[in-house]
Amino acid sequence: MSNEAVLHTNVEGAITHDEHHDEHHEHHHHETFITKYVFSQDHKMIAKQFLITGMVWAVLGGLMSVLFRLQLGYPDSHFPFLENILGKWWVQNGQITAQAYYALVTTHGTVLVFFVLTAGLSGTFANFLIPLQVGARDMASPFLNMLSYWFFFSASVVMLSSIFVETGPFSGGWTAYPPLSALKDASPGSGTGMDLWLIAMALFVVSSLLGGLNYIVTILNLRTKGMSMTRLPLTIWSLFFTAVLGVLSFPVLLSGFILLIFDRNFGTSFYLSDIYISGVGALPNEGGNAILFQHLFWFLGHPEVYIILLPAMGMVSEILSVNSRKPIFGYMAMVGSLFAIAILAFLVWAHHMFVTGLNPFLGSIFVLLTLLIAVPSAIKVFNWLTTLWRGNIRFTPAMMFAIGFVSLFISGGLTGIWLGNSALDIHLHDTMFIVAHFHIVMGVASMFGMFAGIYHWYPKMYGRYLNNTLGYIHFWITMVGAYLIFWPMHYEGLAGMPRRYYSYSAWESFKQFGGLNQFISTVAMIVFSVQILFLLNFFYSIWKGRKVTTQNPYGSNTLEWTAPIRPGHGNWPGEIPEVHRWAYDYAKDGREFIPQTTPVDPNEANH
Amino acid sequence: MSTFFTIAVIALVFLIIFQIAKASEYVAVLKGEEKSRKENNKVNGFFMVSFLIMGLIGIYWCNELFYGKTLLAHDPASVQGERVDSMMRLTLVITGFVFIITQVALFWFAYRYQETDKRKPYFFPHNNTMEVIWTVIPAIALTVLVVIGLRNWFSFTGEAPSNALQVEVTGHQFGWTFRYAGNDNKFGKKYYKLIDASNSLGLQWKDSADLNIKDDPDSHDDIVLDATMYVIKDKPVKLLINSRDVVHDVGLTEFRMKQDAVPGTPTTLWFTPKFTTREMQEKLNNPNFEYEISCDQMCGNGHYSMRGVIKVVSQFEFDAWMAGQSPAYYGAYPDKDPSKKPLPAVAAADSSAKKVAMVSSKAK
Numbered sequence: 001m002s003n004e005a006v007l008h009t010n011v012e013g014a015i016t017h018d019e020h021h022d023e024h025h026e027h028h029h030h031e032t033f034i035t036k037y038v039f040s041q042d043h044k045m046i047a048k049q050f051l052i053t054g055m056v057w058a059v060l061g062g063l064m065s066v067l068f069r070l071q072l073g074y075p076d077s078h079f080p081f082l083e084n085i086l087g088k089w090w091v092q093n094g095q096i097t098a099q100a101y102y103a104l105v106t107t108h109g110t111v112l113v114f115f116v117l118t119a120g121l122s123g124t125f126a127n128f129l130i131p132l133q134v135g136a137r138d139m140a141s142p143f144l145n146m147l148s149y150w151f152f153f154s155a156s157v158v159m160l161s162s163i164f165v166e167t168g169p170f171s172g173g174w175t176a177y178p179p180l181s182a183l184k185d186a187s188p189g190s191g192t193g194m195d196l197w198l199i200a201m202a203l204f205v206v207s208s209l210l211g212g213l214n215y216i217v218t219i220l221n222l223r224t225k226g227m228s229m230t231r232l233p234l235t236i237w238s239l240f241f242t243a244v245l246g247v248l249s250f251p252v253l254l255s256g257f258i259l260l261i262f263d264r265n266f267g268t269s270f271y272l273s274d275i276y277i278s279g280v281g282a283l284p285n286e287g288g289n290a291i292l293f294q295h296l297f298w299f300l301g302h303p304e305v306y307i308i309l310l311p312a313m314g315m316v317s318e319i320l321s322v323n324s325r326k327p328i329f330g331y332m333a334m335v336g337s338l339f340a341i342a343i344l345a346f347l348v349w350a351h352h353m354f355v356t357g358l359n360p361f362l363g364s365i366f367v368l369l370t371l372l373i374a375v376p377s378a379i380k381v382f383n384w385l386t387t388l389w390r391g392n393i394r395f396t397p398a399m400m401f402a403i404g405f406v407s408l409f410i411s412g413g414l415t416g417i418w419l420g421n422s423a424l425d426i427h428l429h430d431t432m433f434i435v436a437h438f439h440i441v442m443g444v445a446s447m448f449g450m451f452a453g454i455y456h457w458y459p460k461m462y463g464r465y466l467n468n469t470l471g472y473i474h475f476w477i478t479m480v481g482a483y484l485i486f487w488p489m490h491y492e493g494l495a496g497m498p499r500r501y502y503s504y505s506a507w508e509s510f511k512q513f514g515g516l517n518q519f520i521s522t523v524a525m526i527v528f529s530v531q532i533l534f535l536l537n538f539f540y541s542i543w544k545g546r547k548v549t550t551q552n553p554y555g556s557n558t559l560e561w562t563a564p565i566r567p568g569h570g571n572w573p574g575e576i577p578e579v580h581r582w583a584y585d586y587a588k589d590g591r592e593f594i595p596q597t598t599p600v601d602p603n604e605a606n607h
Numbered sequence: 608m609s610t611f612f613t614i615a616v617i618a619l620v621f622l623i624i625f626q627i628a629k630a631s632e633y634v635a636v637l638k639g640e641e642k643s644r645k646e647n648n649k650v651n652g653f654f655m656v657s658f659l660i661m662g663l664i665g666i667y668w669c670n671e672l673f674y675g676k677t678l679l680a681h682d683p684a685s686v687q688g689e690r691v692d693s694m695m696r697l698t699l700v701i702t703g704f705v706f707i708i709t710q711v712a713l714f715w716f717a718y719r720y721q722e723t724d725k726r727k728p729y730f731f732p733h734n735n736t737m738e739v740i741w742t743v744i745p746a747i748a749l750t751v752l753v754v755i756g757l758r759n760w761f762s763f764t765g766e767a768p769s770n771a772l773q774v775e776v777t778g779h780q781f782g783w784t785f786r787y788a789g790n791d792n793k794f795g796k797k798y799y800k801l802i803d804a805s806n807s808l809g810l811q812w813k814d815s816a817d818l819n820i821k822d823d824p825d826s827h828d829d830i831v832l833d834a835t836m837y838v839i840k841d842k843p844v845k846l847l848i849n850s851r852d853v854v855h856d857v858g859l860t861e862f863r864m865k866q867d868a869v870p871g872t873p874t875t876l877w878f879t880p881k882f883t884t885r886e887m888q889e890k891l892n893n894p895n896f897e898y899e900i901s902c903d904q905m906c907g908n909g910h911y912s913m914r915g916v917i918k919v920v921s922q923f924e925f926d927a928w929m930a931g932q933s934p935a936y937y938g939a940y941p942d943k944d945p946s947k948k949p950l951p952a953v954a955a956a957d958s959s960a961k962k963v964a965m966v967s968s969k970a971k
Contacts, residue, residue, distance in 0.1 A: 081610045098908045173905040179870060180853040180907060186780065187907045273871025274799040276809070276851050278780060282800040290854055290869050324720070326728040333738050355856065355903075356867045357848075357874030360764035364757050371749045378745040379738065381709055386737070388716040390729035394644065395651035395721065403655070403717055410709045414702040421752055423759035424698065427691050427863040430856065430903040468635070468647065469628035476654065483662065491673035496860030498903045501911040509860055509899050512676045533621060537628075546632060587728040 031569070039150075041142035042569040046149050047128035048461060051454070053149075053156060054120020055535060060160075061111040062528050068104040071096040073521025075503055075514075089168060101502045102171035103189055107163065109174030110197070112443065114204055115159070117308040119152050121450045122246075125311055126215045126239045128457065132560035133233050135224025135577060137570045140217040144210045151207035155200045162196035170197040173500060175301065178271040178293050182263045185280045194264070198257055205254045208246050215243035224559070226579035230335075231596065233558050233583040234328060237335050238314025241342040242307050249303040249346070256296030263288070291356050298349035305442050306345040310338060312449020313380060313409075316402040318583075319456050320384055322556045323399035324391030325592065327584035330383045337376035337383075344373045354422040355429050363422050370420035377413050381406065392587075396554070397471030398456035404479045405448040411483075412441025415490065430500075433493020436486045444482045451475075454538070459553055463566040464545030470537040474530055481527035485520050492516065555593045557583050562597055645722070652721035659714035663707075678860065684887060684898065684919075686879040688863035690759050697755065701748055763864075767845035767877035774836055775847040776900075777808060778855030778868040781909035783900055784808060785836040786829050789934055795826020799851070805939040807831065808851075812936055831935035835916045838880055839925045845877040855913065858903035861887075867904055880919045887919075 040046060070079065078094030090100040127145065131138050139145045162169040171189030172180040176197070184191035219240045223232070232240075259270040263285075271293045272285035321328040328334060350358060350366040384406050393399065415437040419425050428434060451474070458466050497510045504510040504517075552561040562577050577597045585594040589605055635643035674680060683692050720726070775786040775794060784807055788794045798820055801809035808831060811823040838844040848857055850868035857876065858865050866876040880898075888896045900915030920928065937944035 079610075098911070102905075102908055102910070171908065175905075177854050177905070180905065183853070186853050189908075274851075275853075275870050276779075276799050276802045278852070282802060282809075286871070289872055291872060324728065325722075326730060327732040329731060330733045330738050332733070355865045357869060357872060360761060363764070364760060367756060367760065368753055371753050374749055375742060375746050379742055382741040383738075385709065385712050385716060386731070388713070388720060390726075390731065391716075391720045392722045392726050392728040393648075393652075393717060393720050395648050395655075395717075400651060403713065406713055407710060410706060410713070414706050417702055417749070417752065418695070418698050421694070421698065421756035421760075423756045423763060424691065424695055426763060426865050427688075427695075427860075429865055430858070467628050467632055469631040470625070472647070472651065473624065473628070476658075479658070483665075487666070488669050488673060491669070491677055494677035494679060496678055496858070496901075498858060498901050500905050502908075503911050506912065506914060507899060507901065508893075508895050508897055509901070513673075516673065529617065529621075533624065536621070536625060540625075546636065584732065587730045589730075590727070 039146060041138070041146045043127045043131050043139050043142065043145060044461070044567065044569075044571075046145055047124050049149050050119055050123035050127060050152065053153060054116050054124060055538070057111050057115040057156065058120065058531070059535070061108050061116060062531060064104040064108040064111075066525055066528050067096060068101050068108070069521040069524045071101050071502065073518040073524075075505060098502045099168055099171060099188065102173075102187075102500070103163075103169045103193075105500055106171050106173055106189070107159075107169050110170075110201075111159070113174060113304065113308070114201070115152075115156060117443070117446050117450070118208065118246075118304070119204070121446060121453075122239065122242050122307060122311045123148075123152065123211060124450075125235070125315060125453050125457075126211065126243065128461065129235050129560065130215055130218050130239060131222070132460070132563060132567075132571060133236050133558050134219060134222060135227055135559050135579065136218060136222035137572070137576070139214045140222055141214055145214050148207050148211035148214065151203050151210065155203035155207060158196050158203060159200035162193050162200065165192045165196065167191045167193055169193040175294075175297055176260075177297075178260055178263065178290055179275055182260060182271060183275070183277060183283075185277045198261055198264075202254060202257060205250045205257075208250050212243040212246040212250075215239060216247065219243075224576045224579055227559075227596075230332070231579055231582045233314075234317040234331070234334055234338075235311075235314040237338055238310040238317075241338050242310045245303040245307050245310070245342055245345055249300040249307075252296055253300035256293055256300075259296070260293065291353070294353050294356060295349070298352045299346075301352065302349040303345040305438075306341055308442055308446045309449075310341070312405060312446045312452075313338070315449055315453040315456070316405045317384070317387075318558070319398050319402040319452050320387050320406075321584055321586065322456075322554050323394045323396055323402070324388055324586075325394070325555075326387065326391045326587045328383070329386035329389075330379070331582065331584060333379055334383055337379045340376040341373060344369060344376070348373060348420075351420055351422070351425070354425045367420060367422045371417065374413070374417055374420075377409075381410055381413070396455065397466070397468060397475055398452045400472065400475040400479075401448045401452035401455060404475065405445050405452060407479075408440050408445040408448060408482065411487075412437055412439075412445060416441060427496075428493055430498055431493040432489050432497045432499055435499045436489035436493060439489075440482070440486050444486070448478075451478075451534070456554075457560075458538075458541070459548040459565075460560055460563075460567075462542050462545070463548050464541050465548060465553075466541045466545060467537050470533060474534045474537070477530040478527055481523050481530070484523045485527065488516055489520065552595075557585060557593055557595045559596060562595065648722050652718045655714045656718035659711065659718075662710070678863075681891060682881070683861070683863055684880060684882050685859075685862035685864065686881060687763055688861070688878075688881075690762070691863040694755055694759055698752060701752065763876075767875070768843045771843035771845040771877055772839060773845050773847060774838065775808075775849065776836070776857055776868070776915075777849040777851055778857070778902065778906070778913070779807075779851040780853065780907050781902070781913040782833060783836075783857075783913070783915035784851075785832045785915075787832075787929070787932070789828030789830055791825060791828055793825040794847070795829050796823040797826065802851070806935070807833075808935075810935065812939060827936040828934045829936070830929075830932045832932070834914075835918060837918045837920055837925055837928055839922050840880055840883045840886075840919050842922070843877055843879045845875060848874045848876065853906050854904050855902045855906045856904035858901040859898070859917070860901065861898050865903055880917075883919045883921060884917075 080094040083091040083094055167188040169189060170193040172187055180186050181190050181194055219236060262268040263270050263272055269285035269288035271290050272288045275283045317328050317334060348366060348370045351370045354363055419428055419437055455466055455471055492513050548565050551565060563571050579596045580599045581596055583596055588594060683689050773788060777784045796811045797809045798811060799809045800818055810826040810829060811820055812826060814822050848866050848868045850870040855868040856865060857868060862878045864876050864878045866874050888894055898917040902910055902913035
């Protein structure tokens, strides 16, 4: 085809992975389809597996949000065709049922937080970028790395299967507070659905720990010659702190789950006390405390927010710097603020619990520590802004999403100052305000970080480009849509509208937002369909995209761009490159960029 | 059929967008990457600054549309609510100021410093003074917010005034039960295993050897109600919050208060209502207005329907209403109800109170 010819005429065959003269390839076994694409131990393939599994979950999770937004936006409309597709348990008389609504809300939350934004985001980019950017042939333990993916995969299968059980998937909110999550008589979803949910989450924790340990060890031990910690790109720093957070906090979540499993199945009373269930009677459990679970949950739950956010921050820092063609401003401050955020992430969990009857003194400590996080966050924002200042900005789709990330992080971060202050949190807790807050700052912003990462490193992943025009359409509709959905939602929260309500029609105080809800739901559907467009672009471009013809298409300093266009297992044919400088020598001494592998010139200015 | 058409139209739109995007890429390749990148850059730079301007207009417009529907549009209904609202306004001013500055800077820089051949990007890796400034200024602003916030927090969570009206609130799937202490002003003991159809809170009305429970006479005059509770204007009210099954949350939107109801672990909250329900109905020009209790903690499939009502009335109305209530004990043991004897209603309430008081003093 002539069009194809146009696209691919410039391909130079000079630098491809077909160079077989390298020593590494010689002692490498012949790869079969199974070892190359399924049980692969190549970090790049595992990254793609994480990414694509994450995408499948993102579509499912997004679709779930469209369905429950349908109920919120159009509570009086009937959609008989949904009944035909989903069945009576989910849709009756063309309307989403309450049990389905809560199942959807819960699964949407669990899936998006854990499977998409933890595994799909940090799993993908930690796997893909760590060896390539620190200059390693692969992870410290490729085998554990492979296991990490397959534990995630089995978690996915179990979670998916929970959607099809007779009593429905777990429907008590992604936070799974007992006693609701412990008693199948309190909610049908807390029966088999919850068993599967717990199994899936336990498998997920294992996956996350195997991955995290690997990332930490690789970053600490497998850096190439000359790559001191302070020469690491910020992506690696952020992935490092992410892994540390995960390794230290996921076990606590698992311990909470184990106690819950005991309460559910073995008659213990860790979380249960003084319970009388209508229709069943008084339960024998006494002396437990339901709040204990909340402490254990949020001890992971809050660091989890940063597990989601930090990789996005790291990638955004890198992308902003590369595309502004100038160094990231305040590298050490950026590392320091990541460190501060990682430490503080462990010390603020109870700000999710201001209204649980927490001791007010304890609450005040958590207010202080929570608002303290705003300081490193502010440093990051100002440093990003200064990075753009007097740059020479190229609006690649990745750069657009990075700028969008900063905008969303500001918008969502500032409402965090409202919510972290306990006296205001009493009022705003569990309202739509908080839904707007965390969707902007953690959900959409991290999604933007992920999109930025995908657009930026796609050429490295597949040796082809994504379609730019589709990228721009994707960005602008998502950006505008995200604000249209979540900005007015703050007003619903300021009216006190509680979250997780199936219907507001019986409430005198909350029923005034019918029109707004309809608007939000409509925009959500449009934004969702644009994500489908992105997926088309993604999969189409894997095979048909414009080929990458130069090794370093962005003029970037980091090591991954010194590897062949389509790196084989082992990443570099021949020697691993040596590093002589930090990753951000852009616009220095009149040179556009100086890759990390370039030795320092004695006449060079010191920064 | 219409569904089918909608899907067909969406698919078609997708296809068209996809084809246009593909074509534009061919054009870009033919033009040369350099040139098409510059064109894209111009367009997107322009969009960036347009997004900023349209966004700021949109924020203003959104506020015009919805501010009136929020609680900020009218006086808060409790003394505590005034402090919440004023703190919220201050926080809004501070965060709003930072929001405008940073968003304007972000999109303006994006537009202003878009790629041109004329500019050399400025090598500017760090500047300690600037970094210290934007560490210290947020820290100071946050200190102010923390101080104000904690003052309010300790005032809200501190002890309720001693004259506060005490009401026990118990959440269950899916509704609220309220208990008043009755004439002796003491809440009788309760135990969850005593709960049954006539004793929804499990009050200790009789000896129960197998549960090792003794009859508590304080519980005999306790008044138990469903769905609606009454409190007095300008008099602090302290809620003793319990749950019978799962975690619920007493959400008092109009009073800006909220507290979880946790099974086995009682919690409290207190506030001082400022306007009666009737006054609010007039203020808001809405005859259907009620102070609603919303459950704000996911509690099961009926979570959204867990509604309670608080009637704020004058002391006089409250006394009259209270006089008409009869202890739950008599519901379970009608034979002990003195009002069943032929006496005028008001006198009956009085005499029953005396009787209960006598009974309780004898029991001690």
